[in-house]
Amino acid sequence: MSDAPDTREVILEARELTREFDGVKALDRFSFTLHRGEVLGLLGANGAGKTTAMNCLLGLTLPTSGDLFAFGLPLQANRIKILRRSNFSSAYTALPGNLLVWQNLLVFARIYGVPNPKKKIAELLELLEIPHLNKRVTGQLSAGESTRVNLCKAFLNDPELLMLDEPTASLDPDIADKVRKVVRKVQRERNIGILYTSHNMRDIEEVCDRVIFLHKGKIVCEGTPADIVAQSSSDNLEDVFIKIARDGEILDEPKKDPAS
Amino acid sequence: MSIRIISALVLRYLFLYTRTPMRLVELVFWPLVDLVVWGNVTVFIQKNSDAEFGGFILFFLGAMILWDVLFRAQQGVAISFLEDVWTRNLLNVFVAPVRTVEYLSATFFVGFLRILVTCVVMGLVSWIGYSFNIFQLHWWLVPFFLNLMVFGWSLGMISTALILRWGQAAESLAWAVPFFIQPVVAVFYRVEDMPAWSQPFAWLFPATPIFEGMREVMKTGTMNWNHLWLAAGLNVIYLTIAGWLFVWVLNMTRKRGLLTKFATQ
Numbered sequence A: 001m002s003d004a005p006d007t008r009e010v011i012l013e014a015r016e017l018t019r020e021f022d023g024v025k026a027l028d029r030f031s032f033t034l035h036r037g038e039v040l041g042l043l044g045a046n047g048a049g050k051t052t053a054m055n056c057l058l059g060l061t062l063p064t065s066g067d068l069f070a071f072g073l074p075l076q077a078n079r080i081k082i083l084r085r086s087n088f089s090s091a092y093t094a095l096p097g098n099l100l101v102w103q104n105l106l107v108f109a110r111i112y113g114v115p116n117p118k119k120k121i122a123e124l125l126e127l128l129e130i131p132h133l134n135k136r137v138t139g140q141l142s143a144g145e146s147t148r149v150n151l152c153k154a155f156l157n158d159p160e161l162l163m164l165d166e167p168t169a170s171l172d173p174d175i176a177d178k179v180r181k182v183v184r185k186v187q188r189e190r191n192i193g194i195l196y197t198s199h200n201m202r203d204i205e206e207v208c209d210r211v212i213f214l215h216k217g218k219i220v221c222e223g224t225p226a227d228i229v230a231q232s233s234s235d236n237l238e239d240v241f242i243k244i245a246r247d248g249e250i251l252d253e254p255k256k257d258p259a260s
Numbered sequence B: 001m002s003i004r005i006i007s008a009l010v011l012r013y014l015f016l017y018t019r020t021p022m023r024l025v026e027l028v029f030w031p032l033v034d035l036v037v038w039g040n041v042t043v044f045i046q047k048n049s050d051a052e053f054g055g056f057i058l059f060f061l062g063a064m065i066l067w068d069v070l071f072r073a074q075q076g077v078a079i080s081f082l083e084d085v086w087t088r089n090l091l092n093v094f095v096a097p098v099r100t101v102e103y104l105s106a107t108f109f110v111g112f113l114r115i116l117v118t119c120v121v122m123g124l125v126s127w128i129g130y131s132f133n134i135f136q137l138h139w140w141l142v143p144f145f146l147n148l149m150v151f152g153w154s155l156g157m158i159s160t161a162l163i164l165r166w167g168q169a170a171e172s173l174a175w176a177v178p179f180f181i182q183p184v185v186a187v188f189y190r191v192e193d194m195p196a197w198s199q200p201f202a203w204l205f206p207a208t209p210i211f212e213g214m215r216e217v218m219k220t221g222t223m224n225w226n227h228l229w230l231a232a233g234l235n236v237i238y239l240t241i242a243g244w245l246f247v248w249v250l251n252m253t254r255k256r257g258l259l260t261k262f263a264t265q
């Protein structure tokens, strides 16, 4: 995969994306592309810049410099058009806790203009194995349950582009496994491009086709999870992660430029 | 601008009000308490003054009800926004294809609904309890209502912009902002009864000519049309400035990267 160029359409692209906060660069000339139907993992230690990148790509935070494109369109000028074809879910947002699950999903289905919303909601609840939560109060759900409800929201508009910020944070291994499988299943069926962050290497190995390691806002290396492990002197992705988090490099003594 | 999106956002607030009846209590309870206090004051004054003044003094109740039009419209905007903050839903809304004007329109409409609920209750109670019939204002009620509602929306956007700028610590502004201007917009007294130096300030707000007009209509059955034009003109200016301020602050929060912090804190 790493040798043959990816010929699929590029649906998300950052060119030299830089974001400073009070003079400190959270992202430093970060460039990447995401293709249709590809799952790209964004990895890095706490504070590496993953969430900042996602926020810039969602138009929630403006870049200090650099250009962003989605579906070939400049992001800022086409925000609404792009957001119609995208969606987002993270462990840090919630749907209004005082509404019932179906009420929340119905509101967002209407916002996204989903045809036949009731049917779509029923399908998604079925898909995520949570039809029984339909009439529950959203705020009373467990973390794992509400993650899956959030994912329902994220799949409502059949997005072509999906951004998931730590979707499996705070899930038990069993539910995390289920969530991964569902994400992968829907992603394959609908050929969705996903930008995915996680601190769970199991997640990354199972879900991501390609990963980018960030360290202090800069790309340290990128490739398939297997490639990256092979490039490094480590046995697994978790060790690579720790190495990069501590030293900011993939190798003890750099032999070649891994990002080229 | 999409009606579908606006109605979806309004639906969310309707669900919220049906799910949490406490919100309705607040809509009805406080205005009632206010009304009863002013109603009793009115009765007291009526008993201790001549008949002509006694009839006129009922304007206290009219002022109470009209003030609530302004206040509820402002609350519709500011509290709806805070609901999204409190429930950590703001990000979901901002990453959905919702334009700022659609979001604001939905809050305007919620303001309108809040006014309806409060006014119906207050209108009934003041009529039954204190024989004050708000409909003695006849068709004048329509421009009064519209002007105060629109001014309430402007104040709502200003409150929301301030909260966005200063964070949740400034949350209480959602309730306080209308009361900052209450002393100068001549709700319960005439502009000419205000200290001379403060009178010019009174005419800077669209609410002032409405409250003046209300007393005029109650006394004479008609009012100076220039007051209505002044209110409408000022409202256009306020709405423009408030809308611009809101958008400006929103963009600034995006630029400073505070929107997400604000929405997930």
Ligand SMILES: Nc1ncnc2c1ncn2[C@@H]1O[C@H](COP(=O)(O)OP(=O)(O)OP(=O)(O)O)[C@@H](O)[C@H]1O
Pocket: A021, A022, A026, A044, A045, A046, A047, A048, A049, A050, A051, A052, A053, B256, B257, B258, B261
């Ligand atoms: N609004 C902000 N103001 C100031 N600094 C910020 C702001 N948002 C992010 N940062 C800083 O930018 C850097 C990157 O943060 P970011 O949230 O992108 O990291 P992350 O990779 O998502 O980390 P985590 O794994 O902990 O979620 C951090 O040093 C953070 O303190």
Ligand SMILES: [Mg+2]
Pocket: A050, A051, A052, A165
């Ligand atoms: Mg993060």
